[in-house]
Amino acid sequence: MERLDGKKVADALHAQTARVVAALKQQQHEAPLLVAVLVGNHAASETYVASKIKACERAGIASRLVRLPETTTQAELLAILADLNADADVDGILVQLPLPSHISETAVIEATHPAKDVDGFHPENMGRLAKNLPALAPATPAGIVAMLAHYGIETKGKTCVVVGRSNVVGTPISLLMSQNRPQGNCTVITCHSHTVDLPRYTQMADILIVAAGKPGLIGKEHVRPGAVVIDVGIHRIDAPDLPRGYRIVGDVAAEQLTDMSGWLSPVPGGVGPLTIASLLQNTLQAYSRRRGIALPNV
Numbered sequence: 001m002e003r004l005d006g007k008k009v010a011d012a013l014h015a016q017t018a019r020v021v022a023a024l025k026q027q028q029h030e031a032p033l034l035v036a037v038l039v040g041n042h043a044a045s046e047t048y049v050a051s052k053i054k055a056c057e058r059a060g061i062a063s064r065l066v067r068l069p070e071t072t073t074q075a076e077l078l079a080i081l082a083d084l085n086a087d088a089d090v091d092g093i094l095v096q097l098p099l100p101s102h103i104s105e106t107a108v109i110e111a112t113h114p115a116k117d118v119d120g121f122h123p124e125n126m127g128r129l130a131k132n133l134p135a136l137a138p139a140t141p142a143g144i145v146a147m148l149a150h151y152g153i154e155t156k157g158k159t160c161v162v163v164g165r166s167n168v169v170g171t172p173i174s175l176l177m178s179q180n181r182p183q184g185n186c187t188v189i190t191c192h193s194h195t196v197d198l199p200r201y202t203q204m205a206d207i208l209i210v211a212a213g214k215p216g217l218i219g220k221e222h223v224r225p226g227a228v229v230i231d232v233g234i235h236r237i238d239a240p241d242l243p244r245g246y247r248i249v250g251d252v253a254a255e256q257l258t259d260m261s262g263w264l265s266p267v268p269g270g271v272g273p274l275t276i277a278s279l280l281q282n283t284l285q286a287y288s289r290r291r292g293i294a295l296p297n298v
Ligand code: NAP
Pocket: 140, 163, 164, 165, 166, 167, 168, 169, 170, 191, 192, 193, 194, 195, 198, 211, 212, 213, 214, 217, 232, 233, 234, 235, 271, 272, 273, 275
């Protein structure tokens, strides 16, 4: 299979974001401001948040990190969110998930102002997305759409099979792919853990998007030759033979697809880098809509 290079697409998106921010500053506008909230010391979350802050810096977007201890109560976190919602300088808010178990993620998502919800998780944004109205779309599905657009992959009239129906990936990407939009107009089948005979459906796919969170779930027998396969799953697997002691794999057993015709967005190097790039694009959208400033077409 040929490789869809997420890093290349992400670089192009980051460069475009940086051009827009530079043009806004040239027009004497303030830079957009993204606030990240990190509760506790979850190692992977630390890394994700650091990458997001670094990406903001590179693009010229202002950022702030609100670091809170593991013992923060839900009421305290909601009070901080209320302040951020009310702060006119703040364009985007992201609360890094997962949260400690004593805090309800739903309550936190619902307490983030929809206009600042750059993760696109608030029910208002999901509802607007479902109705194909302008919305802040979740970053990973938006990244998948950006990947398809970058490579000029025709979607109209194609069969798209999505494995997974989470609110973060599977459900929003199923909606986007079925809607009347440039990277849409597919006939979509959404599979989940109760799907009987998964290969029967996945073999129908012209475009197969896999977000099941199960390493190596999809093998050769699931894929039709010539398909475009987008692997979203990401897993750290112990690999004592490697110097760092682990390797990153996806939901697709990529080594089984090497000799097949078609396209693969692999893990690592596929949609992963696009999630942050889309998050920054959402921050620009949130800035533009909330402040009523048109984004320069650069
Ligand atoms: P999730 O919330 O655990 O959802 C997984 C979905 O897959 C569920 O809908 C589940 O069905 C379905 N599923 C599980 N086993 C299945 C099987 N054997 N056959 C068919 N469907 C199955 O996970 P998520 O948040 O969507 O994330 C999925 C993967 O993507 C994870 O590995 C995650 O780390 C990765 N991810 C990567 C990025 C990125 O690269 N930037 C971003 C987000 C997520 P039920 O609904 O029936 O349980």
